[in-house]
Amino acid sequence: MDIPEIFGEDTFSLSEMQKYLPEDVFEKLQQTIQEGKVLDLSIADSIANAMLEWALARGATHYAHWFQPLNDCTAEKHESFIIPIENGKIKMDFSGKMLIKGEADASSFPNGGMCTTATARGYTVWDCNSYAFIKNKTLFIPTVLFSYNSQVLDKKIPLLKSIDALNKQSLRILKLLGKECKRVITTVGAEQEYFLVDSDKFNARTDLAITGRTLFGTPLIKGQQLEKNYYGILPTRVAKLMAEIDEKLWRLGILAKTKHCEVAPCQFEIAPIFSVVNIAVDHNQLLMQTLQDLAAKHNFVCLLHEKPFQGLNGSGKHNNWSICTDTGENLLEPTDTPAQNMQFLLFLIAIIQAVDVYHNLLRIACASASNDQRLGGQEAPPAIISIFLGDNLTKVLQAVASGKLSKQSSKQTLNIGVDILPEIAKDSIDRNRTSPFAFTGNKFEFRMLGSSASIADTNTYLNTAVADVLKEYADRLESADNLQAEILVLLKEKIAKHSKILYNGDNYTAAWREEANKRGFFNLTNTAEALEHFITEKNIALFARHSIFTEEELRAREKIFLEKYYHEVWIEAKIMLTIWNREIYPAVQRYLLQLSELVIKQKTLAVKMPNTEQKLLQITNRVENAIEIATELERLVKEGNLLQDRQKRANHCAKNILPQMEQLRKVVDTLEEQVDREYWPYPTYAEILNIF
Ligand code: ADP
Ligand code: MG
Numbered sequence: 229m230d231i232p233e234i235f236g237e238d239t240f241s242l243s244e245m246q247k248y249l250p251e252d253v254f255e256k257l258q259q260t261i262q263e264g265k266v267l268d269l270s271i272a273d274s275i276a277n278a279m280l281e282w283a284l285a286r287g288a289t290h291y292a293h294w295f296q297p298l299n300d301c302t303a304e305k306h307e308s309f310i311i312p313i314e315n316g317k318i319k320m321d322f323s324g325k326m327l328i329k330g331e332a333d334a335s336s337f338p339n340g341g342m343c344t345t346a347t348a349r350g351y352t353v354w355d356c357n358s359y360a361f362i363k364n365k366t367l368f369i370p371t372v373l374f375s376y377n378s379q380v381l382d383k384k385i386p387l388l389k390s391i392d393a394l395n396k397q398s399l400r401i402l403k404l405l406g407k408e409c410k411r412v413i414t415t416v417g418a419e420q421e422y423f424l425v426d427s428d429k430f431n432a433r434t435d436l437a438i439t440g441r442t443l444f445g446t447p448l449i450k451g452q453q454l455e456k457n458y459y460g461i462l463p464t465r466v467a468k469l470m471a472e473i474d475e476k477l478w479r480l481g482i483l484a485k486t487k488h489c490e491v492a493p494c495q496f497e498i499a500p501i502f503s504v505v506n507i508a509v510d511h512n513q514l515l516m517q518t519l520q521d522l523a524a525k526h527n528f529v530c531l532l533h534e535k536p537f538q539g540l541n542g543s544g545k546h547n548n549w550s551i552c553t554d555t556g557e558n559l560l561e562p563t564d565t566p567a568q569n570m571q572f573l574l575f576l577i578a579i580i581q582a583v584d585v586y587h588n589l590l591r592i593a594c595a596s597a598s599n600d601q602r603l604g605g606q607e608a609p610p611a612i613i614s615i616f617l618g619d620n621l622t623k624v625l626q627a628v629a630s631g632k633l634s635k636q637s638s639k640q641t642l643n644i645g646v647d648i649l650p651e652i653a654k655d656s657i658d659r660n661r662t663s664p665f666a667f668t669g670n671k672f673e674f675r676m677l678g679s680s681a682s683i684a685d686t687n688t689y690l691n692t693a694v695a696d697v698l699k700e701y702a703d704r705l706e707s708a709d710n711l712q713a714e715i716l717v718l719l720k721e722k723i724a725k726h727s728k729i730l731y732n733g734d735n736y737t738a739a740w741r742e743e744a745n746k747r748g749f750f751n752l753t754n755t756a757e758a759l760e761h762f763i764t765e766k767n768i769a770l771f772a773r774h775s776i777f778t779e780e781e782l783r784a785r786e787k788i789f790l791e792k793y794y795h796e797v798w799i800e801a802k803i804m805l806t807i808w809n810r811e812i813y814p815a816v817q818r819y820l821l822q823l824s825e826l827v828i829k830q831k832t833l834a835v836k837m838p839n840t841e842q843k844l845l846q847i848t849n850r851v852e853n854a855i856e857i858a859t860e861l862e863r864l865v866k867e868g869n870l871l872q873d874r875q876k877r878a879n880h881c882a883k884n885i886l887p888q889m890e891q892l893r894k895v896v897d898t899l900e901e902q903v904d905r906e907y908w909p910y911p912t913y914a915e916i917l918n919i920f
Pocket of ligand 1: 415417418419486499501503546548549550670
């Protein structure tokens, strides 16, 4: 296989466009993409023709507007290219109109009440910043989704707006520093963790098959204690699957780079080389779909749930984030040239301030019932946001904050960076895997995101928050008489105010949770709690200032997130009860029957085996206990159904339903340890987590 040759062959990328489009059209489109402008409609027909020709040459029969509604999934509706012509014949047709705009029933997607069935019309519009691609004989066109009244109904529009906001404010700062560039771009590399299990074992477990996680199950005896899995040898079966995954991703133009075994048994990771965030979001969706599609071909199921198995590491998605210029300069690269050091410090401190002020938003971006199971658990950051900078960079900030720098002449002031900053490079070695938001040499790595989530919201919130701080800085610095002096005053002031978000220590410890509490940070351990901090005056104003969301759109999102959380917990609780009532309880009854028969026989034969009787009693007691807990769980679920207020309903899930589920699990897991394996109704952890 000639990889450079096949790379991107399923994508209508810039190089393919160049081949298929007339020169002037290609130039206009390229300009639109590079400058993030709106597409000139006059060239749409020409592009559509070229796309059709390209797609037909690759066997496509259909096209689909592909978009990302507010459910963390992607949506697609396939339309064939056929149109009737004379004599009962057809021809293949695709126009600029079809390319640019589609219609959808928006009321059937999460919309938080913005669209009712009576006002259902929604539109999908081509996002020409993201390339069209072919999958299963359909030409997919990345689009955005909004309502008839122009309300945002997807994850891409806010993201694109946030990219623009960050671009605009960064350019203002760079201009002040005398830097010429046309565009500032957010770059993202998303590391994706996942589990692989055998499909027959998966299908034999109602909990896994329906909720994506095991609701019952005694943890593995031999789990990850021996630390043999991380970077372990890839089992041949998995290696074959991974090779197919790489090939498929490369054909789609996705820069699949790293793959390895992760810490837990049957857990793996794949990471692409970073790209522009808009593309990274699409590519991560495609990557998750490819993992699942191809796993099925190999009789595996790819689990993207954040915590499929208790007692083992959960799966996250590390969002590596940086900003760079169209000239290829990474603005978070600490360099040894003084002027750029000022630039580096300004951007760095803007990010620190943004995370400090809007930390709750970042937490909310990662909030879901499934990620709640992971955060604060093994190898996952706690639900408290803090930033890791490493010792060297922290020292640099301390030096700036102590005011030593400002006492020196402006030339020396700018030069001082030279002495300190070369050391920063060492920080790329210095890792703190416990931190949720860590500086890793020339980028920040946000580790709180769950493995199943879209990365769009996180990057939207982060871009917007940083843009907002840069705006504040630009407003202030643009009117300064002495720019350099003002920069130093600003930096000093901001470091003093926002350093409380910095923490280089171990984030897993109870000591940090206490310290964080003292510093005024919440430990928002569940989605219900986190969402209480979503609709605040501060957040509404932030998104309004940069035209990302109107208050109505933000409130609609809150409703959607609360509903989603409630339904996810409700489904889990109901499935748990079903498994208990229809699988576990009958199985245990059968075993008890066998035990009682044994006891009777032993008595009639006058054989003394007190163990059997004891076991019978013990199991019976536990079953009775489980019945009580399950009855109460049933009652709590019903109580939740009656609650009208969404927040109260979500709180009820977090405070009452989930802890009750945990109790049921505990008792059932002890039963699993006591009941003969032959009677147990589904595969155990040891059986599922053995794919070799
Ligand atoms: P780790 O050691 O954290 O597991 P990986 O190699 O698995 O590192 O992943 C690091 C990710 O960070 C990759 O996706 C990589 O492309 C991405 N990355 C590197 N530089 C940047 C950057 N400037 N902006 C965004 N992402 C970046
Ligand atoms: Mg990695």
